[in-house]
Amino acid sequence: xxxxxxxxxxxxxxxxxxxxxxxxxxxxxxxxxxxxxxxxxxxxxxxxxxxxxxxxxxxxxxxxxxxxxxxxxxxxxxxxxxxxxxxxxxxxxxxxxxxxxxxxxxxxxxxxxxxxxxxxxxxxxxxxxxxxxxxxxxxxxxxxxxxxxxxxxxxxxxxxxxxxxxxxxxxxxxxxxxxxxxxxxxxxxxxxxxxxxxxxxxxxxxxxxxxxxxxxxxxxxxxxxxxxxxxxxxxxxxxxxxxxxxxxxxxxxxxxxxxxxxxxxxxxxxxxxxxxxxxxxxxxxxxxxxxxxxxxxxxxxxxxxxxxxxxxxxxxxxxxxxxxxxxxxxxxxxxxxxxxxxxxxxxxxxxxxxxxxxxxxxxxxxxxxxxxxxxxxxxxxxxxxxxxxxxxxxxxxxxxxxxxxxxxxxxxxxxxxxxxxxxxxxxxxxxxxxxxxxxxxxxxxxxxxxxxxxxxxxxxxxxxxxxxxxxxxxxxxxxxxxxxxxxxxxxxxxxxxxxxxxxxxxxxxxxxxxxxxxxxxxxxxxxxxxxxxxxxxxxxxxxxxxxxxxxxxxxxxxxxxxx
Amino acid sequence: xxxxxxxxxxxxxxxxxxxxxxxxxxxxxxxxxxxxxxxxxxxxxxxxxxxxxxxxxxxxxxxxxxxxxxxxxxxxxxxxxxxxxxxxxxxxxxxxxxxxxxxxxxxxxxxxxxxxxxxxxxxxxxxxxxxxxxxxxxxxxxxxxxxxxxxxxxxxxxxxxxxxxxxxxxxxxxxxxxxxxxxxxxxxxxxxxxxxxxxxxxxxxxxxxxxxxxxxxxxxxxxxxxxxxxxxxxxxxxxxxxxxxxxxxxxxxxxxxxxxxxxxxxxxxxxxxxxxxxxxxxxxxxxxxxxxxxxxxxxxxxxxxxxxxxxxxxxxxxxxxxxxxxxx
Numbered sequence: 001x002x003x004x005x006x007x008x009x010x011x012x013x014x015x016x017x018x019x020x021x022x023x024x025x026x027x028x029x030x031x032x033x034x035x036x037x038x039x040x041x042x043x044x045x046x047x048x049x050x051x052x053x054x055x056x057x058x059x060x061x062x063x064x065x066x067x068x069x070x071x072x073x074x075x076x077x078x079x080x081x082x083x084x085x086x087x088x089x090x091x092x093x094x095x096x097x098x099x100x101x102x103x104x105x106x107x108x109x110x111x112x113x114x115x116x117x118x119x120x121x122x123x124x125x126x127x128x129x130x131x132x133x134x135x136x137x138x139x140x141x142x143x144x145x146x147x148x149x150x151x152x153x154x155x156x157x158x159x160x161x162x163x164x165x166x167x168x169x170x171x172x173x174x175x176x177x178x179x180x181x182x183x184x185x186x187x188x189x190x191x192x193x194x195x196x197x198x199x200x201x202x203x204x205x206x207x208x209x210x211x212x213x214x215x216x217x218x219x220x221x222x223x224x225x226x227x228x229x230x231x232x233x234x235x236x237x238x239x240x241x242x243x244x245x246x247x248x249x250x251x252x253x254x255x256x257x258x259x260x261x262x263x264x265x266x267x268x269x270x271x272x273x274x275x276x277x278x279x280x281x282x283x284x285x286x287x288x289x290x291x292x293x294x295x296x297x298x299x300x301x302x303x304x305x306x307x308x309x310x311x312x313x314x315x316x317x318x319x320x321x322x323x324x325x326x327x328x329x330x331x332x333x334x335x336x337x338x339x340x341x342x343x344x345x346x347x348x349x350x351x352x353x354x355x356x357x358x359x360x361x362x363x364x365x366x367x368x369x370x371x372x373x374x375x376x377x378x379x380x381x382x383x384x385x386x387x388x389x390x391x392x393x394x395x396x397x398x399x400x401x402x403x404x405x406x407x408x409x410x411x412x413x414x415x416x417x418x419x420x421x422x423x424x425x426x427x428x429x430x431x432x433x434x435x436x437x438x439x440x441x442x443x444x445x446x447x448x449x450x451x452x453x454x455x456x457x458x459x460x461x462x463x464x465x466x467x468x469x470x471x472x473x474x475x476x477x478x479x480x481x482x483x484x485x486x487x488x489x490x491x492x493x494x495x496x497x498x499x500x501x502x503x504x505x506x507x508x509x510x511x512x513x514x515x516x517x518x519x520x521x522x523x524x525x526x527x528x529x530x531x532x533x534x535x536x537x538x539x540x541x542x543x544x545x546x547x548x549x550x551x552x553x554x555x556x557x558x559x560x561x562x563x
Numbered sequence: 564x565x566x567x568x569x570x571x572x573x574x575x576x577x578x579x580x581x582x583x584x585x586x587x588x589x590x591x592x593x594x595x596x597x598x599x600x601x602x603x604x605x606x607x608x609x610x611x612x613x614x615x616x617x618x619x620x621x622x623x624x625x626x627x628x629x630x631x632x633x634x635x636x637x638x639x640x641x642x643x644x645x646x647x648x649x650x651x652x653x654x655x656x657x658x659x660x661x662x663x664x665x666x667x668x669x670x671x672x673x674x675x676x677x678x679x680x681x682x683x684x685x686x687x688x689x690x691x692x693x694x695x696x697x698x699x700x701x702x703x704x705x706x707x708x709x710x711x712x713x714x715x716x717x718x719x720x721x722x723x724x725x726x727x728x729x730x731x732x733x734x735x736x737x738x739x740x741x742x743x744x745x746x747x748x749x750x751x752x753x754x755x756x757x758x759x760x761x762x763x764x765x766x767x768x769x770x771x772x773x774x775x776x777x778x779x780x781x782x783x784x785x786x787x788x789x790x791x792x793x794x795x796x797x798x799x800x801x802x803x804x805x806x807x808x809x810x811x812x813x814x815x816x817x818x819x820x821x822x823x824x825x826x827x828x829x830x831x832x833x834x835x836x837x838x839x840x841x842x843x844x845x846x847x848x849x850x851x852x853x854x855x856x857x858x859x860x861x862x863x864x865x866x867x868x869x870x871x872x873x874x875x876x877x878x879x880x881x882x883x884x885x886x887x888x889x890x891x
Contacts, residue, residue, distance in 0.1 A: 033737075038846070041649050041650060041651075042651070047651070049604060049605070049607075049610075050604075126617060129614060129617050129618055129621060131609075131610060131614075133611055133613070133614050133617065134611030134612075134613045134614060135609075135610070135611050145611075145613065195651045196646060196651055196652060196653075199650075199651060199652045215734075215735070215838070216660050216661070216838050217661075217836070217837075217838035217842060218733055218734055218735070218836070218838055219733070219737060221737060240737055242733065242737075242836075243836060244732050244733075244836045245833045245836055245842070246732075246833050246834050246836070248716060248719075249719060249731055249732050249834060249835070249836065252719060252720075252723065252724050252731055253731055253732065255724070256723070256724065256727070256731070258730070258731070431598075431599070433598070433599035433600070433603060433849070433851060434598040434599055436600070436603050436606070437598065437599070437600055437603075440606075454608050454609060458608060461608045462608065471606070471612045472606075472608055
C-alpha cells in the first residue's frame with residue numbers, strides 16, 4: 001500500500017513539475033492574447049456571419065478599401081488597401097481601381113484584378129449562400145441576384161479594374177466593401193457543394209496576418225504576414241484569440257495577465273479592474289440600445305384574416321407616449337450601466353454626429369403618463385385600480401429574453417411603474433430563439449430587446465413599413481412620411497441632405513413613439529496597458545490591430561493591486 | 564452455455580438498436596416541432612431576407628417533416644448523420660474532433676473516481692466508528708452537496724489565481740506544439756489537473772458511499788461471521804469474501820457513471836474551456852443545429868448502452884447467478 005502511495009505521489013509530482021518548466025517559455029512578449037467567449041464557425045469571409053468571425057477574417061483577407069471612423073464628423077471614411085487609388089467617372093456610374101502590385105497570397109501567387117472579379121462573382125452566387133448574397137443592389141443582376149460579371153467588370157490589366165454599376169443606381173464604396181478571396185484556390189470547387197468543400201482546403205490569405213493554428217474551442221493563432229505591405233517589424237508578431245467560454249474565468253485570466261484584451265466587461269467588475277494598475281478600461285462609443293417594442297397592429301386580426309388593424313392597446317400614439325413617460329430609464333442606467341449608459345430617444349446613435357437630432361427625451365413622469373392615457377380614452381371606470389376602455393382591461397403579457405439581468409431589472413421597474421398608473425403587465429421570460437419567430441410573425445403585443453446600429457447608418461430595415469425589405473420592423477410601424485424620407489435617404493448622394501433626412505425621420509419617430517427607446521449601451525473593453533496604438537472607435541476595437549505595438553518592458557503577468 | 568450467452572448478447576444488441584432508433588426518432592420529431600429556428604442567425608439588418616429562404620432550402624427545412632424524417636432514416640442506414648448547420652461539415656467529422664478528448668478525459672476521471680472511491684471506502688470501513696471514519700463520511704457528504712461549478716470556480720480562485728500553480732483554462736499552452744513530446748505531455752497534464760478534480764470529486768463520494776455501505780452490510784452478514792469463526796484472517800476475509808460480495812452494486816453505478824461521463828461534462832468543460840462533447844452538444848442545442856444534436860445524442864446513447872453492457876458483463880463474470888439471470 002505504501003509503495004503504491006509513493007508511486008502515485010511521484011507520478012503526481014512529475015505531472016505538476018514537468019509542465020512548470022514549459023510554462024516559462026509561454027511568455028512570448030510580442031503578442032497579444034484576446035479572450036473571446038466562443039469559437040468561430042468559419043474564417044472564410046464568405047461565411048463570417050458573427051462579430052469575431054468578421055474581425056478575424058478581415059485580418060486575414062484584404063478588402064479593396066479599408067473603412068475607418070472619422071470621429072470629428074461621426075461618419076465612415078475609406079482609405080486605400082488592396083486598391084492604392086480609385087477614380088469615379090463623371091456620373092458615378094463606374095469606378096476604376098488601381099490595385100497594388102506587391103500583394104501576394106500566402107501560397108506566393110500574385111493578387112490580381114481577376115481575384116477581385118471572382119470574389120464578386122462568388123459572393124453573389126445563390127449556390128454559395130454567402131453573407132453578402134442579395135445585397136449587390138447597385139449592380140446589374142440576373143434573376144438569381146447573381147451579378148452579371150461581364151457587364152459589371154472590365155479587367156483592364158492585372159492591376160487595373162473597372163466596375164460598372166447599374167443604370168440610375170447610387171453606388172458608393174460600401175458596395176465594394178468585401179474581403180477578396182483567391183480565385184486560383186476556389187475556382188475549381190463545385191459551387192453547389194462549395195460550403196462543405198471549402199472546409200477541406202487550407203486557407204490561402206493575403207492580409208496582414210496568417211493563420212498559424214486553429215484548435216477547435218481552444219485558440220486561434222495568427223502570426224504576422226512578413227510579406228504584407230502592412231508589415232512593420234516594430235508591431236506585434238502574433239495575435240491569439242483564446243476561447244474561454246466562462247466570463248469569470250476570462251476575467252480572472254485578464255487580471256492574471258494571461259489574457260491581454262477582453263470585451264463586454266460587466267459594470268459591476270469595474271471597481272476591481274480599476275484597482276489593477278496594468279489594466280486599462282475603455283468604453284466603445286455606443287452603437288447598441290435596448291428598447292421596449294409596442295406592437296402597433298393587432299396580432300389576432302393579422303393571424304386570423306391577414307388584415308391590418310391598430311393594436312387594441314398600443315395602436316394609439318398617445319398610449320405609447322404615455323408608456324414612455326412611465327419608464328424610469330435613468331434609474332436603469334444608474335443601476336446597471338453607470339457612466340457607460342445614456343438615455344436614448346431615437347434610433348440614431350449620438351456617435352453619428354451630423355445625423356443625430358437633438359431632441360429632448362420624454363422624462364419619467366407618471367402624471368404625464370396618466371394624462372396621455374386619459375387623453376387616449378383610458379380610465380379606471382370600475383375603480384378596480386386597472387385602466388379600461390370599452391370593457392377592455394389594460395393588462396398584457398410582456399416578453400423579455402432569458403439571462404439578461406439588466407432587462408430583468410428594467411422589466412420589474414416597468415411593471416411597478418405601470419401598476420402605479422393602472423396598467424397590469426405579466427413579465428414572461430423566453431429564450432431568444434423562441435421569441436424571435438414570434439416577433440417575425442408579429443404575434444406578441446409587447447417585449448424588450450436590443451438593437452445594434454449598423455455602419456453606415458441604415459434605418460430602412462427597422463422603420464420602413466414595406467414588409468419585403470423591412471423584416472426587422474417588428475412593431476409594424478407605419479408612417480408614410482417616414483417611408484418617403486427613408487426611400488429618399490436610400491437614393492440620396494449628398495451627405496448633407498442625408499443628415500437632414502435622418503433628423504426628420506428621428507423627429508417623426510419620436511412623435512409616434514412606435515417603441516420606447518431606453519438607453520444606449522457602451523461596450524466596455526479592458527486591456528493590458530502594454531498594448532499600444534490601440535484605436536478605440538465605434539468600429540470593432542481590433543479593426544486595425546496590425547498597427548498595435550507591445551511595450552516589452554511592461555509585462556503585466558501578475559495582477560498587482562494599486563492599493 | 565456459450566451459445567446461450569451469444570444469443571443473449573444478440574438479443575441485447577437488437578434491443579439496444581431499437582432503443583436508439585426510438586430515441587433518435589423521438590428527438591427528431593421533438594426538435595422539428597419545438598420552437599426556434601436554425602436559420603435565425605442569418606437574420607440581420609446587414610443580410611438579405613432571401614438568404615434565410617436559400618439556407619432553409621439547402622438545409623432541407625423547407626420540406627415537410629415526414630419527408631425530412633424519411634431522408635433522415637435513409638441516411639442513418641448508411642451511417643450518414645447529415646451535415647452540421649453550424650460547421651457546414653458532416654456531423655461525424657465534427658464529432659470526431661471532440662470525441663477523443665471526451666473519451667480520454669472521462670476515462671481518466673472515471674479511473675480516479677473508482678480508485679479513490681474504492682480505497683477511501685476500504686480505509687474508512689476498516690476504521691468503522693472512529694473519528695476518521697466519521698470525518699470522511701461527513702466530508703464526502705459535504706463535497707457531494709457542492710455543485711461542480713462551485714468547486715471549479717473555487718479551484719480556479721485558489722490554485723490558479725491565488726497560488727498561480729495551475730492554468731485556469733484551456734487544454735494546452737499556446738507554444739505547446741513547439742515543445743518536446745515530454746513537455747507537451749506535461750503541459751496537457753497540468754491543464755487537466757483542476758478539471759479532473761472538479762469532475763471527479765462528486766463521483767468519488769458516490770462510489771465511496773455505495774461501497775462503504777455495502778462493505779458495512781457484508782461485514783455484518785452471517786456468512787462473514789461464520790467464516791470468521793473458522794479463524795480466517797481478517798485480511799483474507801476482506802480480500803476474498805467481503806470485497807467480492809460488496810462490489811456488485813458499485814459496478815452497476817460505475818456503468819451508469821461512465822456513460823454519463825462519456826456523454827460530456829458540460830459544466831467542467833465550460834468553466835475550464837475544454838473542447839468536449841458536452842460543450843459541443845450545448846452549442847448545437849443553442850443554435851438549433853438539428854443534425855449535430857442528433858449526432859451528439861446518438862453517440863451518447865451508444866456510449867451509455869456500451870458502458871452499461873460492460874458493467875453487466877463484469878458483474879456477470881464475478882457472479883454466475885447474474886449471468887444466468889441475464890440469459891433467462
